[in-house]
Amino acid sequence: MANEAVKFVWEGAIPLQIHLHKSEVASHPAPPPALVLAPRIGYLPLLVSLIKPYFKDSLPPGEDSIWFDYKGFPLKWYIPTGVLFDLLCAEPERPWNLTIHFRGYPSNILIPCEGEDSVKWNFVNSLKEAAYIINGNCKNVMNMSQSDQEDLWTSVMNGDLDAYTRLSPKLKMGTIEDEFSRKTSLSSPQSRQGGAEMDVAGQVKTARIPVRLYVRSINQDFENLEDTPEIDTWDEISYLNRPVEFLREEGKCFTLRDAVESLLPEYIGDRAQTSEEEGEKRTKDGSEEKDGSPMTGEIKLVRIQGIEMKLETPFSWVVNNLMNPEFYLHISVLVRTPQR
Amino acid sequence: MDPISDGRLTLEGFSVAARAFADKWKRHNQSFPPWSWVPLINRTLLVSNKQEEGYLSLEKIFILSSLEESPEEESLDVTPDFLDKEESIDHTILVQNVENEAHYYDFHIVYSASYGVPVLYFRGYCSDGKPLSLDVIKKDLPSSSVSLLLESKWTFITQEEHPYLNRPWFKLHPCGTEEWIKLLSQRSSSGGCQMPVELYLVSWFSVVGQVVGLRITLEMLN
Numbered sequence: 001m002a003n004e005a006v007k008f009v010w011e012g013a014i015p016l017q018i019h020l021h022k023s024e025v026a027s028h029p030a031p032p033p034a035l036v037l038a039p040r041i042g043y044l045p046l047l048v049s050l051i052k053p054y055f056k057d058s059l060p061p062g063e064d065s066i067w068f069d070y071k072g073f074p075l076k077w078y079i080p081t082g083v084l085f086d087l088l089c090a091e092p093e094r095p096w097n098l099t100i101h102f103r104g105y106p107s108n109i110l111i112p113c114e115g116e117d118s119v120k121w122n123f124v125n126s127l128k129e130a131a132y133i134i135n136g137n138c139k140n141v142m143n144m145s146q147s148d149q150e151d152l153w154t155s156v157m158n159g160d161l162d163a164y165t166r167l168s169p170k171l172k173m174g175t176i177e178d179e180f181s182r183k184t185s186l187s188s189p190q191s192r193q194g195g196a197e198m199d200v201a202g203q204v205k206t207a208r209i210p211v212r213l214y215v216r217s218i219n220q221d222f223e224n225l226e227d228t229p230e231i232d233t234w235d236e237i238s239y240l241n242r243p244v245e246f247l248r249e250e251g252k253c254f255t256l257r258d259a260v261e262s263l264l265p266e267y268i269g270d271r272a273q274t275s276e277e278e279g280e281k282r283t284k285d286g287s288e289e290k291d292g293s294p295m296t297g298e299i300k301l302v303r304i305q306g307i308e309m310k311l312e313t314p315f316s317w318v319v320n321n322l323m324n325p326e327f328y329l330h331i332s333v334l335v336r337t338p339q340r
Numbered sequence: 341m342d343p344i345s346d347g348r349l350t351l352e353g354f355s356v357a358a359r360a361f362a363d364k365w366k367r368h369n370q371s372f373p374p375w376s377w378v379p380l381i382n383r384t385l386l387v388s389n390k391q392e393e394g395y396l397s398l399e400k401i402f403i404l405s406s407l408e409e410s411p412e413e414e415s416l417d418v419t420p421d422f423l424d425k426e427e428s429i430d431h432t433i434l435v436q437n438v439e440n441e442a443h444y445y446d447f448h449i450v451y452s453a454s455y456g457v458p459v460l461y462f463r464g465y466c467s468d469g470k471p472l473s474l475d476v477i478k479k480d481l482p483s484s485s486v487s488l489l490l491e492s493k494w495t496f497i498t499q500e501e502h503p504y505l506n507r508p509w510f511k512l513h514p515c516g517t518e519e520w521i522k523l524l525s526q527r528s529s530s531g532g533c534q535m536p537v538e539l540y541l542v543s544w545f546s547v548v549g550q551v552v553g554l555r556i557t558l559e560m561l562n
Contacts, residue, residue, distance in 0.1 A: 107508070108507065108508075109507065111500065111501060112499065128515060129515075132455055234506045237506075239503070241454065241503060242453040243454060
């Protein structure tokens with residue numbers, strides 16, 4: 001049985017208003033934009049069969065090689081649509097205005113896409129990587145029957161949570177489920193704080209969580225999210241594909257803050273450290289730190305599945321409820337880089 | 341640093357192994373340029389406090405496919421094995437391109453935190469910078485590696501994003517690396533299955549390098 005938060009994630013969708021790029025308009029008048037609802041856990045190429053009918057009579061002759069951009073910024077098709085939206089629209093824009101291109105694929109920037117097959121391959125590949133992180137091998141994914149794998153993929157494509165809930169246990173990614181859901185189910189937030197388990201030897205237990213972190217850095221200060229500058233290239237976004245070591249210590253709750261800190265140590269509050277080699281003094285809010293040590297940047301926003309997250313949220317809840325169907329948790333972070 | 345017994349490296353272990361590998365390469369493979377260590381401090385405005393983070397890079401390697409076999413012979417031997425019938429129709433055109441153009445390759449050895457192993461990323465391009473497709477690259481590979489890619493379901497080339505450069509590169513998929521490194525370390529030391537960290541990348545590259553036509557000398561394994 002899937003819980004309510006997971007249902008919300010699966011039903012989450014972004015209204016898109018899709019324009020045909022003006023260089024590809026071969027009809028008069030130009031076609032009106034297409035309106036489609038894009039599932040958060042889905043991928044842009046999967047929408048092509050819905051979008052193409054709107055534009056097929058307007059296209060110049062030639063072969064299709066479809067890609068999307070947002071304000072001229074090419075969108076990576078292998079990132080779930082909801083993550084792209086969270087990352088690129090600090091202030092959510094509804095409908096989200098995207099441009100579709102049927103020609104001129106930017107193959108120096110984007111990995112080639114052969115439609116649904118590529119997207120499925122990307123999904124299974126991520127699933128394997130997640131299994132390797134969680135279980136230490138990807139045998140359960142490799143050994144899944146072709147028809148089960150096909151059905152699992154279809155459930156994701158169709159947003160069919162019931163089918164997914166029936167099939168995904170065959171992947172036996174049990175560690176996460178057992179370790180976390182048991183705790184969340186029998187404990188209130190208070191008891192969870194003190195309820196961390198120790199194993200027999202009294203050691204701290206760890207689990208590895210598949211996380212993809214997207215960090216957008218902005219080097220000027222801004223008050224409101226709508227004032228964030230536009231993105232010009234993917235080089236303004238750092239991507240960390242690195243497992244989070246989930247630590248259980250007695251009397252401590254491992255929070256989202258702990259997880260983000262383990263990936264971005266230089267950005268979290270007073271425990272932050274910067275490279276000694278840098279030797280530069282950084283200032284935060286215009287003031288130097290007491291001991292004159294280098295100052296840090298600042299996390300302005302952490303967003304997962306469209307939710308602006310409180311960093312105190314227990315990480316086990318975040319993982320169990322907000323991960324994508326390939327068992328990866330995608331976290332979008334907006335940071336202000338240190339002033340120099 | 342503790343020897344490797346489970347086939348995996350830590351991030352710190354990778355840094356140690358990478359430097360040891362680059363040193364040995366410089367000493368024993370003088371016909372090639374050296375590998376250089378690219379540190380990841382301050383990439384895209386982020387400040388990394390992990391000074392050991394980085395990757396190894398060997399760039400602008402000129403590969404002549406005719407060194408292995410003559411192009412005609414290679415195309416006869418290799419084509420039916422890995423190309424579909426439809427694809428082999430353009431084959432003659434592609435071979436002509438291979439003969440006429442100089443091909444350059446960049447190789448990066450990057451640590452994968454998910455798999456706990458090194459991953460070989462590479463890209464090929466013409467002298468004008470135009471990237472090579474996988475079909476063209478496969479014709480540049482030694483014929484032995486084509487059979488290796490066919491025989492082992494764990495060794496295959498995929499096109500994915502370079503984790504640090506934000507661009508599509510090719511890579512040898514790492515999901516089987518841990519397993520064959522375990523086998524390799526059992527074979528090399530009689531009885532035990534331990535491998536000094538310093539030798540990890542050398543052993544790893546003795547297999548992976550062959551796939552892309554880069555061989556290491558035997559002295560490097562000592």
